[in-house]
Amino acid sequence: xxxxxxxxxxxxxxxxxxxxxxxxxxxxxxxxxxxxxxxxxxxxxxxxxxxxxxxxxxxxxxxxxxxxxxxxxxxxxxxxxxxxxxxxxxxxxxxxxxxxxxxxxxxxxxxxxxxxxxxxxxxxxxxxxxxxxxxxxxxxxxxxxxxxxxxxxxxxxxxxxxxxxxxxxxxxxxxxxxxxxxxxxxxxxxxxxxxxxxxxxxx
Amino acid sequence: xxxxxxxxxxxxxxxxxxxxxxxxxxxxxxxxxxxxxxxxxxxxxxxxxxxxxxxxxxxxxxxxxxxxxxxxxxxxxxxxxxxxxxxxxxxxxxxxxxxxxxxxxxxxxxxxxxxxxxxxxxxxxxxxxxxxxxxxxxxxxxxxxxxxxxxxxxxxxxxxxxxxxxxxxxxxxxxxxxxxxxxxxxxxxxxxxxxxxxxxxxxxxxxxxxxxxxxxxxxxxxxxxxxxxxxxxxxxxxxxxxxxxxxxxxxxxxxxxxxxxxxxxxxxxxxxxxxxxxxxxxxxxxxxxxxxxxxxxxxxxxxxxxxxxxxxxxxxxxxxxxxxxxxxxxxxxxxxxxxxxxxxxxxxxxxxxxxxxxxxxxxxxxxxxxxxxxxxxxxxxxxxxxxxxxxxxxxxxxxxxxxxxxxxxxxxxxxxxxxxxxxxxxxxxxxxxxxxxxxxxxxxxxxxxxxxxxxxxxxxxxxxxxxxxxxxxxxxxxxxxxxxxxxxxxxxxxxxxxxxxxxxxxxxxxxxxxxxxxxxxxxxxxxxxxxxxxxxxxxxxxxxxxxxxxxxxxxxxxxxxxxxxxxxxxxxxxxxxxxxxxxxxxxxxxxxxxxxxxxxxxxxxxxxxxxxxxxxxxxxxxxxxxxxxxxxxxxxxxxxx
Numbered sequence: 001x002x003x004x005x006x007x008x009x010x011x012x013x014x015x016x017x018x019x020x021x022x023x024x025x026x027x028x029x030x031x032x033x034x035x036x037x038x039x040x041x042x043x044x045x046x047x048x049x050x051x052x053x054x055x056x057x058x059x060x061x062x063x064x065x066x067x068x069x070x071x072x073x074x075x076x077x078x079x080x081x082x083x084x085x086x087x088x089x090x091x092x093x094x095x096x097x098x099x100x101x102x103x104x105x106x107x108x109x110x111x112x113x114x115x116x117x118x119x120x121x122x123x124x125x126x127x128x129x130x131x132x133x134x135x136x137x138x139x140x141x142x143x144x145x146x147x148x149x150x151x152x153x154x155x156x157x158x159x160x161x162x163x164x165x166x167x168x169x170x171x172x173x174x175x176x177x178x179x180x181x182x183x184x185x186x187x188x189x190x191x192x193x194x195x196x197x198x199x200x201x202x203x
Numbered sequence: 204x205x206x207x208x209x210x211x212x213x214x215x216x217x218x219x220x221x222x223x224x225x226x227x228x229x230x231x232x233x234x235x236x237x238x239x240x241x242x243x244x245x246x247x248x249x250x251x252x253x254x255x256x257x258x259x260x261x262x263x264x265x266x267x268x269x270x271x272x273x274x275x276x277x278x279x280x281x282x283x284x285x286x287x288x289x290x291x292x293x294x295x296x297x298x299x300x301x302x303x304x305x306x307x308x309x310x311x312x313x314x315x316x317x318x319x320x321x322x323x324x325x326x327x328x329x330x331x332x333x334x335x336x337x338x339x340x341x342x343x344x345x346x347x348x349x350x351x352x353x354x355x356x357x358x359x360x361x362x363x364x365x366x367x368x369x370x371x372x373x374x375x376x377x378x379x380x381x382x383x384x385x386x387x388x389x390x391x392x393x394x395x396x397x398x399x400x401x402x403x404x405x406x407x408x409x410x411x412x413x414x415x416x417x418x419x420x421x422x423x424x425x426x427x428x429x430x431x432x433x434x435x436x437x438x439x440x441x442x443x444x445x446x447x448x449x450x451x452x453x454x455x456x457x458x459x460x461x462x463x464x465x466x467x468x469x470x471x472x473x474x475x476x477x478x479x480x481x482x483x484x485x486x487x488x489x490x491x492x493x494x495x496x497x498x499x500x501x502x503x504x505x506x507x508x509x510x511x512x513x514x515x516x517x518x519x520x521x522x523x524x525x526x527x528x529x530x531x532x533x534x535x536x537x538x539x540x541x542x543x544x545x546x547x548x549x550x551x552x553x554x555x556x557x558x559x560x561x562x563x564x565x566x567x568x569x570x571x572x573x574x575x576x577x578x579x580x581x582x583x584x585x586x587x588x589x590x591x592x593x594x595x596x597x598x599x600x601x602x603x604x605x606x607x608x609x610x611x612x613x614x615x616x617x618x619x620x621x622x623x624x625x626x627x628x629x630x631x632x633x634x635x636x637x638x639x640x641x642x643x644x645x646x647x648x649x650x651x652x653x654x655x656x657x658x659x660x661x662x663x664x665x666x667x668x669x670x671x672x673x674x675x676x677x678x679x680x681x682x683x684x685x686x687x688x689x690x691x692x693x694x695x696x697x698x699x700x701x702x703x704x705x706x707x708x709x710x711x712x713x714x715x716x717x718x719x720x721x722x723x724x725x726x727x728x729x730x731x732x733x734x735x736x737x738x739x740x741x742x743x744x745x746x747x748x749x750x751x752x753x754x755x756x757x758x759x760x761x762x763x764x765x766x767x768x769x770x771x772x773x774x775x776x777x778x779x780x781x782x783x784x785x786x787x788x789x790x791x792x793x794x795x796x797x798x799x800x801x802x803x804x805x806x807x808x809x810x811x812x813x814x815x816x817x818x819x820x821x822x823x824x825x826x827x828x829x830x831x832x833x834x835x836x837x838x839x840x841x842x843x844x
Contacts, residue, residue, distance in 0.1 A: 043525060043526075044525060045525025045526075045680070045722055046525070046679050046680045046681065046722070047680070047681050048680055048681055048682055048720045048721070048722070049681075051720055062719050062720065063527065064525060064722075066525075067525045067526050067527060068527050069527070082719075085715075085716070086716050086719060086720050089682075089686075089712070089713065089716040090681050090682060090716065090720065093681060093682070093685035093686055093689060093713075094681055094685060096685065096689070097685070114709070115685075115689045115692075116692070117685070117688060117689075123681070124678065124679075124681075124684070126679075143520075143678075145678070146503065146505075146674075146675075146676070146677055146678050147673055147674055147675065147676040147677065147678040147684060147687075147688075148673060148676075148678065148684060148685075148687075148688045149678070150677075150678030150679075150684065
């Protein structure tokens with residue numbers, strides 16, 4: 001496998017061709033924060049929290065490290081002022097609907113959030129949806145709606161087969177705990193797996 | 204007609220079509236584009252059919268339903284060839300006179316002609332200022348052909364560029380011509396089409412796709428629609444030529460389901476082209492195979508974004524892909540896929556026929572050829588205009604568009620669709636091309652041009668576009684979904700009189716992150732309406748926030764209506780028309796608006812006769828105390844001061 005040499009936060013790093021900046025950084029022990037990334041899943045690029053500053057041929061731009069592949073000679077800054085400014089705003093924006101992120105937010109100096117939104121505790125990272133589809137092949141959870149109306153929902157037809165009750169692996173993957181870890185099952189929009197089962201079985 | 208098996212066959216077919224046509228024979232063309240259709244051109248057409256038949260003129264007069272002519276403001280439009288007499292706003296009841304006076308008597312009908320500002324009548328379509336200063340090389344054929352009849356397109360030389368390419372040029376030569384022409388994408392980004400073609404061509408792979416982006420979704424824009432409806436073969440011919448240059452044998456047209464006429468005219472065009480051997484296996488006997496599938500979009504604006512469009516073609520929800528890889532390299536089913544907009548493709552046959560040098564002789568240094576704009580808003584002549592790149596905003600808005608309606612004052616022009624920017628009067632002499640618009644913090648986009656007058660509130664405009672974009676955001680990435688949500692909230696608050704000091708700066712702060720961190724071009728450009736208005740019209744924001752005043756008198760929460768007791772004649776019109784019964788008064792009694800009941804619908808303001816002008820719109824100042832109920836009017840009806 002061809003090697004690629006790049007510099008991350010002042011450290012010379014060797015990475016395999018085809019790796020992303022995020023993977024190369026993690027291999028080198030450099031931390032880049034993420035919310036929608038999971039090593040078992042295809043990169044999704046939705047939370048934008050892994051944004052880093054990249055310089056190539058003297059030009060610098062912001063890129064999303066979970067989807068940007070390494071190239072020879074890249075100079076990466078994972079915590080430049082530009083990057084921190086972006087992450088700070090992103091976490092402040094997410095905090096409005098997911099107050100559960102307050103600890104993360106305070107790490108970025110966001111203590112008094114300026115925005116309000118409907119509290120769902122869900123940041124729509126899609127980890128549950130993608131894990132269910134890509135790892136389990138079950139497709140029991142999906143996105144519905146568009147834009148601010150985007151939500152996570154169970155697919156009745158799949159849940160009613162009982163797969164969710166045996167699996168529950170999405171519980172542990174949810175970064176905000178929107179999917180409760182209690183034994184009585186998952187709940188979205190106040191609807192539990194049991195509700196869905198009861199509804200579909202009574203048809 | 205039989206299947207055409209060579210370029211010579213195509214030329215023979217053209218000669219045959221032309222031999223059956225007499226250029227001196229009168230031909231009545233009626234615009235059947237969407238604008239004229241909405242204004243009743245179907246009824247006019249039916250009247251024409253019946254009158255022509257009633258007068259026994261069926262053999263002596265041709266009748267043709269064409270695509271959009273562009274002057275939609277004044278439809279339904281009829282043009283009578285060979286003299287090109289243009290009638291505007293034609294109604295079915297005008298038809299008998301058109302037949303008797305113009306067709307039989309060779310006399311124009313004055314009242315249906317265009318009248319310029321000095322009262323002079325203009326009979327010839329090309330002399331009407333709206334058309335005269337345009338350069339309609341892409342859009343011009345719309346008025347000459349019936350889009351449902353491939354023969355009309357062939358008669359004008361249609362598919363000759365395809366013949367030339369297949370038999371006289373190598374794919375490399377075609378690519379080189381398009382590159383030298385510096386044709387830039389008309390759909391928004393202005394990326395050089397030739398470079399994109401080359402990328403797809405050079406990417407290894409047996410299967411490559413060429414795609415037409417006809418997912419035009421900008422509010423007020425309809426140029427792609429009108430081209431596809433009015434001249435589908437020009438787009439198709441460009442696509443086949445591109446496929447040949449790229450080495451693609453399968454194409455898609457991604458067209459909005461909301462464009463039923465475009466879908467049906469295009470479907471017909473495809474089947475006619477297949478029948479003629481211009482599409483499918485062994486095109487014109489050249490050995491080149493290529494066919495096209497129509498994919499109808501389900502109505503999401505985001506599906507106009509290239510990677511989202513490709514995801515939608517694959518049958519999934521149209522959402523952009525996060526990867527830093529061009530769709531030209533990895534698009535539909537991860538195969539190299541070259542996507543260009545409708546207008547870009549329609550330029551290709553012209554470039555092949557007339558050469559790259561001809562094309563580059565038109566336009567500016569960086570932007571060659573023409574661009575079609577949807578000129579809409581508060582301008583007198585709305586419609587589609589095609590002008591050379593580099594024409595100034597002033598020429599487009601005043602010379603072609605006829606200036607602002609009702610003598611109002613120009614305030615701004617919004618270019619580039621919802622994520623474009625609003626340019627102020629100080630930039631009215633800006634030459635319109637890709638680079639100049641970008642430099643001015645706006646963009647070419649797909650060519651929307653919305654003219655605004657002094658009665659337009661720029662904060663409200665920014666709010667409108669941000670609402671549109673927030674509604675159309677797919678919601679996948681955080682900055683676009685949540686950033687736009689918060690920007691909309693702030694703009695709503697400002698327009699509702701609840702703006703706070705610091706809101707402008709906060710808008711700009713969020714804008715920067717949405718612009719820099721969003722996944723796709725929708726989010727990256729979405730702050731433009733806000734940033735261009737906070738830059739050029741900051742005083743209006745400040746008036747809303749600090750003075751609780753809407754200078755244009757648009758934002759309802761910041762305006763009040765008041766009846767001036769010295770001017771009121773107690774005519775009773777506003778009292779009668781007020782939908783919420785907020786006005787009290789009686790015979791000879793001053794009318795008074797109950798501010799608590801008033802919904803600020805503006806009806807009283809509009810119906811108060813101008814000779815009285817007693818209803819006053821107020822913003823940013825307290826409503827004067829009304830006289831007690833029962834106060835007699837000082838001024839009598841009909842009495843002029």
